[in-house]
Structures are given as structure tokens and as C-alpha cells.
Amino acid sequence: MSDAAAVIDDLREESSELDELVRGLGAEQWAVPTPAPGWSIAHQIAHLIWTDDVALLAATDPEAFAPEVQKALDAPDTFVDVAARAIVDRTPPEALPEALLARWRAGRERMQEVLRSAPAGTRIPWYGPPMSVPSMATARLMETWAHGQDIADALGVTRTPTARLRHIARLGARARDYAYTVRGLPVPEEEFRVELHVPDGGVIAYGPEDAAQRVTGPLRDFCLLVTQRAHRDDLAIRATGPDADRWLDIAQAFAGPPGAGRAPRSEAPGTGNAPREGGR
Missing domain, CATH: 3.30.1050 (Nonspecific Lipid-transfer Protein; Chain A)
Incomplete structure (x- = not known):
């Protein structure tokens, strides 16, 4: 599991860096739109909450995870948006930053612990082909970085590239x-x-x-x-x-339906595309 441990360590660092970026934002900043139409910063963090939760479910109870795949097949263009918006909509606006941060921190910690303790050779079902533990950790890192990029773009922040x-x-x-x-x-x-x-x-x-x-x-x-x-x-x-x-x-590093990607900067703002569920 040495390879998995190294990736999980990098996932932890990537999550901490994004946590640092959003933890000091006020409620009004969590409502700032990101390049994905209809997605605020709150929706981006809600998406990470949801994907960590379903990754944990897939790793601990594959049978219970199976209906999640069917939901994706039934509504490939909307299931990701519905999941993120449901988390935000169920959270009282005045408690949004603190509640989402607390849930994201707890969920990602549980998910990482399960991945660390998984036996060698474990295969985890997902929306694409089943994945090894290192691959799942890599997918979670990719998701965290990509949605962190959406947030950084919304805030006008330039992030320093890392070896991760x-x-x-x-x-x-x-x-x-x-x-x-x-x-x-x-x-x-x-x-x-x-x-x-x-x-x-x-x-x-x-x-x-x-x-x-x-x-x-x-x-x-x-x-x-x-x-x-x-x-x-x-x-x-x-x-x-x-x-x-x-x-x-x-090119896409994520499983699931192909995304249309972002429009060139030369085109009018607001023509980007909502993020697909990424990196399986």
C-alpha cells in the first residue's frame, strides 16, 4: 500500500490547500459564481462533499453504491448538479460556510481513512471501471484540484503549481x-x-x-x-x-459522460460548461 499511502498523503495536502483558500471567506463570497454556470463556490465545495461521500460508500458498501450508478445512467446530464444543489439548498444560508466546511472536512477524513486501511488489491466500484485504491485516491485528488481551480478562478487567485x-x-x-x-x-x-x-x-x-x-x-x-x-x-x-x-x-481525466469543456477566453464570458463528475 506504499503507493496508495503516498497518493493519499498528497490528497490530504491538496484538500488542506483548498481548505485554506475558502476558510476565511464570508457568506457573500461563498455565493460568488464560478466558471461553471449555475455553480457558486458553495456548490463547488458541496460537490466535493458529495463525491467524497459516494466514494466512501463505494469503498465500504458496494451493493448500496450500485443505485448511485443507476442514477447517473438515468440522468447523465443532471445528476451531478442535482447532488450539489441539494446539499446547498438543505443548508441554512446563515450557516452555509461553517456547515459545508465542517461536513467536507469530516467526510474527506473518513474517506481517506478507509482508503488507507483497504487491503492490497482492493477494487472499488465507480461510475466507470472499478478502481484500485491508488487510482481512487488519485481521482479524489484530481477532483479536489479541478474544483479548487474553479474556486481560484472565481476569486481571481493564481495558484502555484505543485508536484501533486x-x-x-x-x-x-x-x-x-x-x-x-x-x-x-x-x-x-x-x-x-x-x-x-x-x-x-x-x-x-x-x-x-x-x-x-x-x-x-x-x-x-x-x-x-x-x-x-x-x-x-x-x-x-x-x-x-x-x-x-x-x-x-x-481529452478528459474523469469517467462519465464527456464534458464540453471551457470555451476559449476570446469568447463571451459565461459560456463555460458545468463540471462533470470527475476522475474515476
Whole structure:
């Protein structure tokens, strides 16, 4: 479980960093709209509460989790929004910041404890294929970072990239085939090479060194791309080869229905898309 423990440690740090960003906000700031239409900062935290809760349920009671998958199948375009809004709507406005923070902190702690204690080889059901414990922890980290980015954008805050982004990048690279299949597109036969530049000047890479189809750019930009938090036109991500270029239009690190992603900055504000349930 050493690999899982390392990812869970990074998940804890990512959660703490986002907690630090929102803990001092007043009630009026929790109502500030984020780039996802209809989602305030409160809805973003409510979404993390819900996803932590369902992850805990999946890890501890797979049979009870199964109906959650059916809900997603029955309403793929709305089930995420309904869950987040229900949490916010059930919370008295005057108690919103404190209540949501307390619930998020307690829920993520329980979920992380369960993941840490899971036996080696455990497979956890999810909205996509079942996942290992390290993969589930990576998915939770990806969700936390991506929705934290929505919050940071709403507040006009620029976050410093951390080494934790390598987990999200790896997830995004591994999810290449899923991005095609979820859209009913043929999966390229060739493997891709992904080379990402990290802030300290190093490079992390996935795929064969001699691959003809290649994707290169900054680590943070790749993470923004695969979490669909920025349009490719606004990022320094470059593709070599037609298949790799097509991937940049559809890449997603999360399971579930394909998201439409964000509009380019050149388009009118408010044209972004609501976040899908991410990173399985």
C-alpha cells in the first residue's frame, strides 16, 4: 500500500490547500459564481462533499453504491448538479460556510481513512471501471484540484503549481483511450508520447520515446486540459500528429459522460460548461 499511502498523503495536502483558500471567506463570497454556470463556490465545495461521500460508500458498501450508478445512467446530464444543489439548498444560508466546511472536512477524513486501511488489491466500484485504491485516491485528488481551480478562478487567485499535479497528469494520460470510447470514436492504434515540463525544469513523460504521435507542454497546462478547466487555445500544449491533435479536443481525466469543456477566453464570458463528475 506504499503507493496508495503516498497518493493519499498528497490528497490530504491538496484538500488542506483548498481548505485554506475558502476558510476565511464570508457568506457573500461563498455565493460568488464560478466558471461553471449555475455553480457558486458553495456548490463547488458541496460537490466535493458529495463525491467524497459516494466514494466512501463505494469503498465500504458496494451493493448500496450500485443505485448511485443507476442514477447517473438515468440522468447523465443532471445528476451531478442535482447532488450539489441539494446539499446547498438543505443548508441554512446563515450557516452555509461553517456547515459545508465542517461536513467536507469530516467526510474527506473518513474517506481517506478507509482508503488507507483497504487491503492490497482492493477494487472499488465507480461510475466507470472499478478502481484500485491508488487510482481512487488519485481521482479524489484530481477532483479536489479541478474544483479548487474553479474556486481560484472565481476569486481571481493564481495558484502555484505543485508536484501533486503529476498524479493528475498520469491519470489524464492513462485515460486517453477512454476519451475516445466514451464518445463512440475509434481508439488510435498507436501509443502517444506525452512530455510535460515541470516548474523545476525537469520533464515527466509517458509512452514510448519514439512515438510519432506526441503531446508536449507545461505540466499545469496539461492538467487544466484533461480536467477541462481551460480550452486548448488558451494553453501551451502542442500536438504532433493528427491523432494526438484530435485528442487535445476530447481529452478528459474523469469517467462519465464527456464534458464540453471551457470555451476559449476570446469568447463571451459565461459560456463555460458545468463540471462533470470527475476522475474515476
